[in-house]
Amino acid sequence: MDEEYDVIVLGTGLKECILSGLLSVDGLKVLHMDRNDYYGGASTSLNLIQLWKRFRGNDKPPEQLGLSKEYNVDMIPKFMMANGGLVRVLIHTDVTKYLHFKAVDGSFVYNKGKVYKVPATDVEALKSPLMGLFEKRRARKFFIYVQDYDESDPKSHEGLDLSKVTARELITKYGLEDDTIDFIGHALALHFDDSYLNGPASDFVKRMKLYAESLARFQGGSPYIYPLYGLGELPQAFARLSAVYGGTYMLNKPECKVEFAGDGKAYGVTSEGETAKCKKVVCDPSYLPDKVKKVGKVARAVCIMSHPIPDTNDSHSAQVILPQKQLGRKSDMYLFCCSYAHNVAPKGKFIAFVSTEAETDNPEVELKPGIDLLGPVDEIFYETYDRYVPINNHETDNCFISTSYDGSTHFESTVTDVLAMYSKITGKAVDLSVDLSAASAASEE
Structure with a gap:
């Protein structure tokens, strides 16, 4: 380990x-x-025995749940937008050759105690039971505006400068009702809370367009895709990529202490008495706890079931978003479900997750609105984990620390963090203007 590296990555x-x-x-x-x-670190996937060990100590899983090795239970469950940032990174790096994807069956939203399919286009808006007749017409006009909006074509702007107009002002122009705003802002634009209403409408419209474009990519029931055998495949695929280009991997290295020079700059990492030197250190928050601060925590439940989530058209994989207002909360709640269809459980078994930004210290009570939508569960595990953000100055210490994963069930915020870190480390941006038809080829429909 005496060699010198450009970058040492921890975790x-x-x-x-x-x-x-x-x-x-x-x-x-x-x-x-x-x-x-x-x-995989925090974002690993566990088999049944590992899952039991993590949540139940020495207890053994019941035999009726099937073989342990047939389970791949994600610890940070998230779907990918078919047209989103992570898919573009996968294609840019050619990591798609190590993975197989399948479209996710359904995208749903919770409204007034019921679960509905998310309407994403003007055609779907007209069919949706979420809205009354007059509201459908208003929503249809709004969807057409978003679909036709082109940043480089002022004719499509209808006299609005979306960099100056807020999302609230844009929505007000179309006279949409609160419940409609709820599902558009949270289930289509994928905002965590209502603070986006005071931000620029340009970001809001971009997010809606991403949803619609992702939905069109596979003509499936949702804009999401998900890898066969679970998300644990992703870190391993990128690890393979790194190895192909000369990266060196070492697992099971205790301690991993970052070494700092007198001027406060990191110069290497020590493990088992040996120090590897480097110019920069990249890590998750657990490796440099004194350079991060806690900003919140995520509460979640992991459930094993023998049926799909009710009212989701028997979807073998689905996301349901429960907007904050519908629950009288400050942030949204998410249901995520995948199953044997994605090779993450034995035949007939489904894995469901309920997650949210924790507002209390009692996940059982806090997650109840989501868990009530699941129907009977075979097993349920509760957990909370803290969320951290870096507070260091990477220019003075050469350390680049990722933020913790949020409670959402999609990867858009994850990719934003990765691309921002890459720019800080290298001083340049990743070129993500890729041909997305390659993604369609990589996906197993």
């Missing part, structure tokens, strides 16, 4: 593995270490 979570892959492709000399003996 094999998804964000760290993507960065390790991108930096290796750029020709940087990368050493990637993890104190665990498995890939």
Whole structure:
């Protein structure tokens, strides 16, 4: 370990593995270490025995749940937008060759105690039971505006400068009702709370367009895709990419202590008495706890079921978003479901997650509105984890720390963090203007 590296990456979570892959492709000399003996860090996938060990200690899983090895239970469950940032990164790096994807069956929203399919186009708006007749017409006009909006074509702007107009002002122009605004803002534009209403309408419209474009990509029931065998495949695929380009991986390295010089700059990492030198350190918050601050926590439930989520058209994989207002909360709640259709459970079994930004110290009570929508569950596990953001100055200490994963069930915020970190590390942006038809080819329909 006496060699010198351009970058040492600590932790094999998804964000760290993507960065390790991108930096290796750029020709940087990368050493990637993890104190665990498995890939994935916080975003790993567990088999049934590992799941029981994590939540139930020495108890053994009941036999009727099937074989342990047939389970791949994500610890940070998220779907990918078919046209979104993560898919573009996968294609840009050619990691798609290590993975197979399948479209997610359904995208739903909770409204007044019921679950509805999310209407994403003017045609779907007219059919949706979410709205009355007059509201459907108003919503249809709004969807047409969004579909036709083209940043470079002023004719499509209808006299509005979306960089100056707020999302609230744009919505007001179309006279939409509160419930309609709820599902558009949270289930289509995928905002976590209502603060987006005071932000520029341009971001809001971009997010809606991304949803519609992703939906059109596979003509499926949702805009999302998900890898066969679970998300644990992703860190490993990026690790393979890094190795192909000369990156070095070391798992099961205890301690992993970042070494700092007198001027406060990181110069290497020590493990088992040996120090590897480097110019920059990239890590998750757990490796440099004194350079991050806690900003919240996520509450979640992991459920094993023998049926799909009710009222989701028997979808084998689905997302249901419960907007904050519908629950009288400050942030949204998310249901995520996948099953044997994506090779993450034995035949007939479904894995469902309920997650949200925690507002109390009691996940059982807090997550109840989501859990009530699942119907009978075979097993349920509760957990909370803290969310951290870096507070260091990377220019003075050479350390680049990722933020913790949020409670949402899609990857858009994850990719934003990775791309921002990449720009800080390298001083340049990743070119994501890729041919997305390659994604369609990589997807197993």
